[in-house]
Amino acid sequence: xxxxxxxxxxxxxxxxxxxxxxxxxxxxxxxxxxxxxxxxxxxxxxxxxxxxxxxxxxxxxxxxxxxxxxxxxxxxxxxxxxxxxxxxxxxxxxxxxxxxxxxxxxxxxxxxxxxxxxxxxxxxxxxxxxxxxxxxxxxxxxxxxxxxxxxxxxxxxxxxxxxxxxxxxxxxxxxxxxxxxxxxxxxxxxxxxxxxxxxxxxxxxxxxxxxxxxxxxxxxxxxxxxxxxxxxxxxxxxxxxxxxxxxxxxxxxxxxxxxxxxxxxxxxxxxxxxxxxxxxxxxxxxxxxxxxxxxxxxxxxxxxxxx
Amino acid sequence: xxxxxxxxxxxxxxxxxxxxxxxxxxxxxxxxxxxxxxxxxxxxxxxxxxxxxxxxxxxxxxxxxxxxxxxxxxxxxxxxxxxxxxxxxxxxxxxxxxxxxxxxxxxxxxxxxxxxxxxxxxxxxxxxxxxxxxxxxxxxxxxxxxxxxxxxxxxxxxxxxxxxxxxxxxxxxxxxxxxxxxxxxxxxxxxxxxxxxxxxxxxxxxxxxxxxxxxxxxxxxxxxxxxxxxxxxxxxxxxxxxxxxxxxxxxxxxxxxxxxxxxxxxxxxxxxxxxxxxxxxxxxxxxxxxxxxxxxxxxxxxxxxxx
Numbered sequence: 001x002x003x004x005x006x007x008x009x010x011x012x013x014x015x016x017x018x019x020x021x022x023x024x025x026x027x028x029x030x031x032x033x034x035x036x037x038x039x040x041x042x043x044x045x046x047x048x049x050x051x052x053x054x055x056x057x058x059x060x061x062x063x064x065x066x067x068x069x070x071x072x073x074x075x076x077x078x079x080x081x082x083x084x085x086x087x088x089x090x091x092x093x094x095x096x097x098x099x100x101x102x103x104x105x106x107x108x109x110x111x112x113x114x115x116x117x118x119x120x121x122x123x124x125x126x127x128x129x130x131x132x133x134x135x136x137x138x139x140x141x142x143x144x145x146x147x148x149x150x151x152x153x154x155x156x157x158x159x160x161x162x163x164x165x166x167x168x169x170x171x172x173x174x175x176x177x178x179x180x181x182x183x184x185x186x187x188x189x190x191x192x193x194x195x196x197x198x199x200x201x202x203x204x205x206x207x208x209x210x211x212x213x214x215x216x217x218x219x220x221x222x223x224x225x226x227x228x229x230x231x232x233x234x235x236x237x238x239x240x241x242x243x244x245x246x247x248x249x250x251x252x253x254x255x256x257x258x259x260x261x262x263x264x265x266x267x268x269x270x271x272x273x274x275x276x277x278x279x280x281x282x283x284x285x286x287x288x289x290x291x292x293x294x295x296x297x298x299x300x301x302x303x304x305x306x307x
Numbered sequence: 308x309x310x311x312x313x314x315x316x317x318x319x320x321x322x323x324x325x326x327x328x329x330x331x332x333x334x335x336x337x338x339x340x341x342x343x344x345x346x347x348x349x350x351x352x353x354x355x356x357x358x359x360x361x362x363x364x365x366x367x368x369x370x371x372x373x374x375x376x377x378x379x380x381x382x383x384x385x386x387x388x389x390x391x392x393x394x395x396x397x398x399x400x401x402x403x404x405x406x407x408x409x410x411x412x413x414x415x416x417x418x419x420x421x422x423x424x425x426x427x428x429x430x431x432x433x434x435x436x437x438x439x440x441x442x443x444x445x446x447x448x449x450x451x452x453x454x455x456x457x458x459x460x461x462x463x464x465x466x467x468x469x470x471x472x473x474x475x476x477x478x479x480x481x482x483x484x485x486x487x488x489x490x491x492x493x494x495x496x497x498x499x500x501x502x503x504x505x506x507x508x509x510x511x512x513x514x515x516x517x518x519x520x521x522x523x524x525x526x527x528x529x530x531x532x533x534x535x536x537x538x539x540x541x542x543x544x545x546x547x548x549x550x551x552x553x554x555x556x557x558x559x560x561x562x563x564x565x566x567x568x569x570x571x572x573x574x575x576x577x578x579x580x581x582x583x584x585x586x587x588x589x590x591x592x593x594x595x596x597x598x599x600x601x602x603x604x605x606x607x608x609x610x611x612x613x614x
Contacts, residue, residue, distance in 0.1 A: 020431065046416075051389040051414070052390050052391065052414065053390050053392070054390045054393045054396070055361065055362070057390070057392060082359060083359050083360050083361045083364070083582075084582055085361040085364060089361070106584065107358070107359065107583070108415075108416065109353075109359075109415060109451060110358065110451070110585060111450065111451060113584035113585065113586075114586060116586055117585055118584055121583035121584050123583075124327065124583055144418060275390075275391055276391060276414070276427035276428035276430075276431055277414045277417055277420035277424035277425055277427070277454065278417060278420065279420075279421060279423055279427065
């Protein structure tokens with residue numbers, strides 16, 4: 001038996017108020033809703049605008065979530081950072097608080113760094129923390145980091161830290177790469193998460209552990225149903241339904257689009273706020289997005305409304 | 308009259324000890340040597356491995372420099388960060404301590420961000436600090452950030468903050484771009500710094516304000532002489548001499564190469580330490596580099612040696 005975190009995880013959207021400060025109350029409400037729908041919480045991922053948050057802001061938000069009763073075993077916080085000292089601070093905090101795992105970006109300022117440099121970075125974090133409870137998920141998103149998590153790097157890390165480096169998120173969008181990760185490492189207990197529910201049926205039938213996908217923020221129930229029922233008679237229909245919603249959000253800049261839609265279902269206008277350098281959705285794109293969602297009968301059922 | 312910082316600035320190398328912690332003593336000694344040679348200190352630039360330092364580490368190192376008597380008017384700290392809150396913290400600290408200016412990277416995680424997003428980012432920092440003493444130098448290094456400081460962005464920022472956004476470092480290596488920045492904005496008091504002393508004669512004759520160049524760490528005296536004497540009878544020879552040294556360092560990965568050379572002249576072996584994801588210079592490259600430097604009669608004259 002394993003108590004590894006699996007299934008459908010959301011890279012949780014981070015709400016800001018009109019002064020661009022994290023809105024703790026909205027954040028907790030959003031996380032509660034996601035957990036109630038059965039989703040896991042990959043807080044501080046790309047779609048969380050984690051790069052736009054300071055270390056202190058990420059720690060404070062995590063503390064608030066835990067104080068609000070969100071179960072730590074539902075959490076896979078993003079703790080990667082350009083500075084190894086920041087990655088250590090964030091990862092240590094996650095481990096100390098019982099998070100199920102940490103999703104670690106490689107450092108992403110320097111370009112063309114060799115696998116040996118990335119190995120040294122992950123090693124440094126793991127060695128400094130020195131805690132068996134640390135479970136690291138490598139974050140492959142080369143279109144943002146220019147520092148790919150290669151099969152070679154995974155092999156080096158698995159060999160040295162087999163109990164600690166236990167999985168990866170593949171945000172490359174390249175199914176061949178996801179499949180190669182699964183084929184090489186899944187049988188030994190390495191959990192691979194593609195970054196889209198559109199790959200769930202394909203992924204789960206090949207040995208993936210679930211998905212960590214932006215649109216789980218919008219459609220947690222449908223994605224969890226798909227994760228649980230992909231191999232049932234309803235599987236195909238569940239996949240089609242999830243794909244329809246995913247495609248609508250992909251038609252616009254994803255982060256501002258999702259935030260704008262939460263405004264509709266929460267009644268909180270400030271939910272549309274993004275931190276620079278992102279920009280809010282334009283009005284034409286908003287109209288088109290909302291129109292498509294209405295046509296698809298989309299709803300965020302049970303979402304807590306402004307009172 | 309202006310008290311703007313100009314001339315030859317070094318993106319100051321950051322020494323680490325064998326535990327990868329910043330080595331304050333070596334850092335102060337290196338900065339003192341640079342200032343004694345007439346160079347300015349662009350601490351926490353790319354070549355400082357600033358991306359690999361936490362906010363707290365950067366602030367602590369700045370405080371130590373000031374406590375050691377380094378004049379704040381010699382400082383142009385790098386204060387850009389992916390998180391606007393970090394950029395505010397760092398820039399505010401610089402202003403409070405009397406730094407001559409701050410060199411601000413744009414946020415560099417998200418890709419394809421519009422000028423409006425970068426404008427919002429810089430505006431947010433400037434407005435939150437709300438201090439006339441703040442002098443922002445925009446950092447154009449698209450090969451690392453994928454967020455170019457376009458002429459359009461400069462124009463927007465100059466229009467809104469003419470007394471605050473007062474210059475740029477152009478690390479593109481594209482002279483046509485540097486010239487365009489100068490041609491468009493220098494006459495109105497916008498100080499453009501190319502990122503190599505190899506562009507000093509060309510740059511200064513066109514209206515540049517100096518250079519902020521990695522190899523000022525190695526050759527501060529020669530670069531300061533060139534800055535002051537480019538238009539004298541010795542100008543051409545000074546440019547040739549500076550170019551020779553620059554070219555040798557460009558033959559190897561620049562940051563580990565420079566650090567390895569400081570080992571030779573300081574006698575401190577730990578100077579070669581880099582933080583991951585960078586990796587130390589291999590032995591063959593080191594041998595070639597040191598051989599070329601001997602042939603060029605290179606020396607870091609007066610560098611403080613281990614006792």
